[in-house]
Amino acid sequence: MSNAFMALAYAGSNIVTSPHLFGNTFAFFQFTLAEFGVEVRFVDTDDLSAIENAIDENTCAFFCEVLTNPHLEIADLANISPILKKHNVPMVVDTTVIPWCGFDAKKFGVDIEVVSTTKYISGGATSLGGAIVDYGSFDWSKHPRLKKVTPQAPFSVFMFKIKREIARNFGANMDPDTAFFQSLGLETLTLRYEKMSKNAYELAKFLETLPQIMKVSYTQLDSSPYKKLSDEMFKDHPGAMLTFDLKDQATCFAFMDKLQLIKRATNLFDNNSLIIHPASTIYGTFTAEMRKVIGIEDTLIRMSVGLEELEDIKADILQALQ
Incomplete structure (x- = not known):
């Protein structure tokens, strides 16, 4: 950038x-x-x-x-x-x-x-680039x-x-080890991406059925205002990132503390499912006024859906919500 x-x-x-x-x-x-x-x-x-x-x-x-x-x-x-x-x-x-x-x-x-290239390209969070x-x-x-x-x-x-x-x-350059890891990541990029996207879509539909969840955002959902654009631009695979809202910040923290399979980490598109509370991580140094301008609520949770079995991801979310 x-x-x-x-x-x-x-x-x-x-x-x-x-x-x-x-x-x-x-x-x-x-x-x-x-x-x-x-x-x-x-x-x-x-x-x-x-x-x-x-x-x-x-x-x-x-x-x-x-x-x-x-x-x-x-x-x-x-x-x-x-x-x-x-x-x-x-x-x-x-x-x-x-x-x-x-x-x-x-x-x-x-x-x-x-x-x-730290994200999808590296293939399992092996390197930064x-x-x-x-x-x-x-x-x-x-x-x-x-x-x-x-x-x-x-x-x-x-x-x-x-x-x-x-x-x-x-002084920006990529060292040889990083280039090697990321070249390996490219070899499996399409397979991982399509599996993660499929998991994300199925999980998003499941999350919409849960009463504890106030809102779910994923562009392939019929409820998304961007579905038409998503279908035109990304076809059947609009990525592995989704968000959902719980009732307040305390509930978000309690939920994440109880997760066992899904990991708390600020990366995206690792092979593992990852979750964060954006307002206190990515935007943690911003004032409340700035977060309002940027459009980040305290109730928002961001999830990067990984390659685990979908039923295992669902089960982890259900036990954490309870």
Whole structure:
């Protein structure tokens, strides 16, 4: 994330994005980049006119998450893309929660993809890593910052900037052991992803039947306002992350304390099922007012559904609720 935006942003530029972002992404935009003179313009990404109205000649990028973490909202990328092309703004999307085998980013107009390979790619939480993918679909001669690089670049201007300057100067690199583990993870990515997604969907339907649970969010559910977009973009496999709400924070903590199979951990898409309370972990350093802006309630629980037998996962949740 930081490498991608160190290449794109500059003092006086702005980024158009949603306030519904992963905690550290929000903090990176709102605090870190702001101190270098980069403005962040938060808009409702469901509102196409709001996106267009926020863009001006200093907009260096539009950014969103393909499926917001943990809000589970989907931006209509296919209809956002023409607006960005009209104004010569690159679309940068974090696709960590839906891997390449589940989402064809280029088809929906994504120019730059940023991915935490720690998640699905690593295959069982073996290693930490990140990746940037440039689809070659943006004309960098029209970008306020990178147009100066265009004459020098023997290949993609954006990747030239990343490789020859940003990554080199900031020191981002992947060590050989990590590259090995993540290459192994790629070999089983599709199998793991499809099994986790199937488990997540079946579990989400089950959770909707439980009276102790106030609300369940998973985009494949008929109750999700994003089901139509989810079906169009992700087909039958919209990922292994779901959320649900209990009646209050104390109930959330008591529930998680009683779990035996499902582990409390802030990672996503391990082979094991993982669970956290976002308000006190990912957003634990944010004020109550900031959490309200970002849309994080104290009643929310996020779950990453793993590869265990579905009946075992259900049984663990039932005994913890009781």
